[in-house]
Amino acid sequence: MSITMTKQDFGTRPVERRETDNYVREYVEPFVDKWDELIDWDSRAASEGDFFIRVLKERGAKRVLDVATGTGFHSILLREAGFDVVSVDGSAQMLAKAFDNGRKRGHILRTTQADWRELNRDIYGRYDAVVCLGNSFTHLFNENDRRKALAEFYSALNHDGVLILDQRNYDAILDHGYSSTHTFYYCGDNVSVYPEHVDPGLTRFRYAFPDQSVYHLNMYPLRRAYVRRLMREVGFQQIETLGDFKETYHEQEPDFFIHVADKRYTGDPA
Template sequence: MRKRGVRSVLDVATGTGFHSVRLLEAGFETVSADGSADMLAMAFENGMKHGDHILRVVQADWRWLNRDVHGEYDAIVCLGNSFTHLFSERDRRKALAEFYAMLKHDGILILDQRNYDAMLDRGYSSKHTFYYCGEDVSVEPEFLDEGLCRMRYNFHDNSVYHLNMFPLRKDYTRRLMSEVGFQRVETYGDFQHTYKDEQPDFFVHVAEKEYRMEDAEDAYSSVVSTARSYYNSPDADTFYSAVWGGEDIHIGLYEGDKEPIADASRRTVARMAGKLGLTEESVVLDLGSGFGGSARYLAENHGCRVLALNLSEVENQRARELNAQRGLTDKIEVTDGSFESIPYPDDSVDVIWSQDAFLHSGNRLRVLEEVARVLKKGGQLIFTDPMAADGCPEEVLQPILDRIHLDDMGSPDFYGRNLKRLGFTPVEGDGFEEHRDQLVNHYGRVLEETERQEGEGLGQRVSSDYLTSMKKGLGHWVDGGRAKHLTWGIFHYRR
């Protein structure tokens, strides 16, 4: 909050006053609200007892917060898993809308919740690292399903208490925040930006109200944000660097059944680069640049300048280190960002390049519009993407969509039709060089390599849950390709 310049804070779940007292001690102007008069009386006493703080307390119902509490605030905090006490979606939406209305134009909402996803999907566990510290209380669910979490609290004096809560799933909470108007929602796992979903005890959501006229679209969409969290995770970083091909983490063009993944992946890069006629004067924008293998190939073999835009800060750091080792820092500019809002001027690059990245967007039309904006007149667009085959029944792809947290996929018809509408023309033929069999080859080879490296100790560096999920997902890709529900290939267009 200090970093964001926050001064005034509304603590809407004051309880016995712990957070309000700590906020006052930290120098924030704090108003304390709660639905329970008894809680507020205890909070007031605790304020006096711990530092002679006179709490400004207000009894209020979240659903009518603006009626009971006055003024606007730089920040609202709703902590202690309190939001899960609302059992009606209508009440949850109304409460979030009230929070939104009481924030200043650039205010933030900080709201935490238990990791109910892990509890519902894998059973209850707790590291007790940040929450419920000490030995005087034990906590466990007595009943749990998608509609109710009944927690049992056992205290050292043998007293027992129960609390009923609604088990909010993380993405559901994020979606509600976005739908009531918050412009950007960042989610932390036990206060860490990078985490594996099954590990944190608690999630902390930080929702921004501010609408930035100049750069409002810098905020990651929920789909892109999900991909960003995934590729930032230690499991994904280790897996892709060890198994997928090292520098290149995209589908390869194979010439043999047992060909190394890295060799086939590099052949895709060479095949694409050979179509472009690059010179030392060319400026290439690589969208979804990953570990930067393609950018280094282009800079070393064609002398061109490469702008590498990628959403994963973890991958980008690895790319920068590899660039420096090869003496390419001056040739390659690595930027953290999303291709749904490309941070470069209109008509500024000669070539836009992307490999197997557009599927991670929830708004691929927006991506193509951004490509058309940034690419110079006469410039070239070349990209690959795993896609649904034209005419594929949507329901057959659900296992794959669930795995990569998407609602749908692109298709050759989608890309061809929309690129034509945006003023692009095919460079050769219909602009699409199809290689459906290579999708099957690649995911099959990655599955084989995963199983081989598992036997050599990969499981000691990557979690078993991740590897189990990955192998299942790879199998779905292979099955979808063999059934001709999926396809892949190289698109090449000119603006």
């Protein structure tokens, strides 16, 4: 019998909790219930535009695996754009919320709870695209976990598939301190998001809501070049990195980086 957790558990020394598996204790039901308040779907959709839909359609993608479904934002938008989507998350609470959000919008999401490190054990077939969005990859604290997850993403793709993975601009946070325009991703009004602790091995974000409730997420501060290197080392052939959906940017400016990694060998025919 599963027990629903209502309080986050970081132990007595939260900044020392640097374990991949701790995310299960972080996405407790009250925090998940507030996640859409943090995101604001309408504002986020307006800020992103058709970027992800355009990238996927340019590559002829039809079958998409959303491995960081969260509360369902991208899964539902991609379904509404005509893609065949399977929705995966490691958090049962997130998947339940995503399913409910989908149903409210007239969709029955196909959801699977899975650990990225063993992704292909729990999914079936191959996909034209894997999307890992919402700064989710940063939950992996161990390099072996990151390599394993990327290898599982790679294996889940067809030979000409594409991985789209985003992350916060941790380079700017580590090198220059935190600054965010909140133009992308976190669009909710009156919601405060900032890192209350930063060091080379941990960024601990604090989320404060209008009802005075406060939650935290412990995340590994991934550097842009490091993520690109890991992608190449697991086999991705061509990687384009955009800053806040722009091809040209100064390294310190973007809130988020979006990596678009093609599996197809450079010499393969289209």
